[in-house]
Every structure is written in C-alpha cells, then in structure tokens.
Amino acid sequence: VRTAAIVGVGLIGGSFALALRKAGFQGTILGVSSKETISKALSRKAVDEGVPLEDAVRQADLIYLAQPISRILETIPLLDEAQPGALITDAGSTKARILEAARRPGRKAQFLGGHPMAGKEMRGVEAADPELFRDRTYFVTFEKAGELETPAAREFLEWISKIGALAVPLDATAHDRLVAYTSHLPQLISTALAASLSRQMGNAAATGAGPGLLDMTRLAMSSHEIWTDIVATNGELDGALAAYIDGLKELREKLQRSELRGEFEAAAEFSKRLRGVTD
C-alpha cells in the first residue's frame, strides 16, 4: 500500500490511521471528512492531507470506510472508479447488507468486508488510539473463496496483523448471526431492562441499585445514533431476539415450577467458559 485513504476519520478511522503509522506504514494517508474533523485529524497526525472523496478514490490503493453503516452504503456506489488492484474495505458492525451493496460489476478494485471488534465509549478522532485494535478480533468477510488470496487482500491482512489485531475470516451471514447474539442482542436486552425499570420503578430504582444492575444497564447508555444503523441492517437480529424471548418464557414457566437449577448451571458454566475460568 502506497496511499491509504480513510473515509470517515472518527474513532475507528483515526485509530486505524494511527495504528498504520505506528506499525511502520511509510506511504501517504489521506483523510475524507468534514473540515473540522480533518483539522483535528491533522493536528493528531492521523492523516497527511484532507481530500475530497473523488480524489481519494483516484489516488488510493487502500480505501478504508470507517463511517456509520448508512453512510458506508451511500459511499460504496461512489467508488466505482477506484484503481485496479486497489482494495476497498469497511469497518461497519454488520456485513451482509454492505457486501450486497458492494457487488458492483463495473468496478475494477476489490471489496473486502471488515469489522474490528474494538471501540470505546468516547467518540471522534480526539479519542483515536493506535493501540485500539491490539489483541482484538478483526472479522474479515468475503463472498467467494480465493478473495483473501489476492495480493491486495494479503497485504491488508498483513497490516491487520501488524497493528496487533487477530484477523478472523468469516462468511457475512455467519458474522451477522454471531454479532447478533454476542453484541446486538445484549444491547437490546440492556435497553429493554432500563426501559422497563424506568416505566415500572422510576427513580425509586436507585435505592435498590447494586453493582449487578449497573453492569446490566451500562450498554443501555449507548447512543441511539450508533445503534439505529446496526439494528436496521442486521437481518439475523430479529431471530436472535425471538429465540431469547422464547428462552425467557421457558424460564418463567420453570420459575413457577421451581425448576431453575439446570438453567442456572448451564448459564454459569457458559459464562465461566467465556472468561476462560475453569473450576
């Protein structure tokens, strides 16, 4: 890669740029964002230059889309003139809809979906961190075998490894189902708990709030703006939510029959395994 273009220089885009630099990237890093964002990105030395999207598309051999999902979907059709041999990739949290949008027969450049499992509560390039991806899973989604074997894809996978992340290739639908269960469903469950408490208890809930309730309502503080796109574009989420509701109904019946032991034991065992705790 000689010229990388970061489209959307926020927390993820800015961190990816800083991580590239820290990992020894010698080429040029272009930024495509609003004027204010570019000026912040320049002062953090995340990008070398702010350019319009058209210029980035013509110049870059790595185009990194780090926008919200709905913006990624709007940007993709504008990338048809990207260089042959260039790689376009994105960092959106759902993949099937993006990969569908990225099937552009006329385009010469390759598209590879990506989803770094990294983030923090602060947003914007101000919070960017070259270590953000260190030891994190970085999903790479593709449509056909062989897509990961092109020179551009191989080089991108090397950079993922150099910034400290672990590339995990995965089919887009399998990816969306996995994050539906491990990320998007937990978000909805936390939101529903906080909404239910707010309706049924109001401020009185504070008297009963211990560390457990704080854990269970932390995700509920997430901003709606981030989640709208995610839940709207994950086709696997509705099924995950339906399965969870069925599980709760079953648990309610078992509660009435005092038969919860099996449920508790399976849940405890799974949760310990998730943390690598064995007892």
Added chain:
Amino acid sequence: VRTAAIVGVGLIGGSFALALRKAGFQGTILGVSSKETISKALSRKAVDEGVPLEDAVRQADLIYLAQPISRILETIPLLDEAQPGALITDAGSTKARILEAARRPGRKAQFLGGHPMAGKEMRGVEAADPELFRDRTYFVTFEKAGELETPAAREFLEWISKIGALAVPLDATAHDRLVAYTSHLPQLISTALAASLSRQMGNAAATGAGPGLLDMTRLAMSSHEIWTDIVATNGELDGALAAYIDGLKELREKLQRSELRGEFEAAAEFSKRLRGVTD
C-alpha cells in the same frame, strides 16, 4: 444490646459481627453455625463463642439470622422462647414470606425484617469484612407503624447507622417488588442470555465477546444455591418477568418497524440517572 447472637456465620453474618465490633460494640457475640465455621469465625475474632441455637435464643437480646432464606424460614419457629424486649431480625433477600412466617402470636420478642444491600463474590466467614455495609442501603421491613419506635428497634437502627449503612424502612411487598426489578430480574435476564448463547452459539461466542457481553453475563455466573431460595420466595418476580417479556416483544415489533429511537432514549436517560450522570 448486651448479647448478640449471629445465626449463620457466613459472609453477611460474619461481616455484621465484625462491623459491630469495629463500631464499638462492647457486649458478647455468640455464633450459631457448624463446628468448622465457628472455628474459622473464632480465629477471625468475629464471634466470642459458638453455642447451640437454644442457648443463643435464651441469652441474646439481638438475634441476627444470616442464613439462606429457606433456613431462616426453618429457624423462625424455634425462636419462640426469645427474651421479652429482645429483637429478632434477618438478612434475607426477600421479605414478605419471612415476615409472614415471623407472625408467631406466643412470642414475646419483636421481629423486624432486614435486607442489607451488600455482598461480594466470595462467600463464607473467611471473606467477612467489617466495611461490607459502609454506604450501602439497609432495608428494614415491618408490618405495622410503631414497630420501628420500640427501644429494641431504635437501638438496632442505631447500630445500622454506626456500621455505616443507610437504614431504609419499607413495606415488605414494596421491598420485594423493588428487588424483583433491580436485582432478581437482572439476574434472570443474565442467566437467560448466557443460556441462550450457550444453546445457539456454543464456544463460537467467544470470538465475538467484547466487554459488553462480559458485563451482561457476569451475574449469570452466580451459583444456583443462592438463587433458588430467592426466586422461590419473591412473589413479585413473576410479574416483573412478565412485564419485561412484554417490553421485549414490543421492542421486537419496533425493531421491525425501525422505531427504536424512543426506547433507546428513555433507556439511556434512565441508566445515566441511575449513575447520577446528567448531560
């Protein structure tokens, strides 16, 4: 109080004994527990002497039941010979069933329900800590007005304050409804999430696990032994679970119609208020 008897010298009972001592209690502290537990409690200086329950009942003017709820329910009928003027109290996590069991017309000693909102992941007198109740809510449940005004009740409330806790008087049913929403429902939700993930994803879930999922499955590691009694004796929990399931179904419909904004905003506002965050 000249003689306090701790019945069940585990984490809570042991911590209460250590907290009394630290707060300047000069009387005798008797312990009622198994031989092994009493020997650990003696070496931690939590109790002065281990005695059989019958002796504790005759000698103590404060009887503190820190057993699991099912054991508290079994112990209460054995306390009818407690001294006139003595106070019997308990530390169980649900209150209506215990207060019902504690209506013993022949008994001269007063019964007052209690529930300290304190705990930690380790159990047993080994983990006891005189600071466990510091800055924590300590619910005190009663049946009739005036019960908090007896000399024995007033002195007990003073000790609650001296060990650093905040006594909050509450009707037993209101207490059970509050903890159903703020503690027992979050526990069931976490258990159901872990059970659902275990069924649907198995070990593959680990690849997608971020800090959010770890938060949401921490409670699911709780041991079944502790929770059996709690969920079996909280008559308000089934209603709370039903209301939560209805909330999730509504959220699922809104998800299908892309109308989640209101739900997210209400949930985020509530969760910030719970933490005293205003923005």
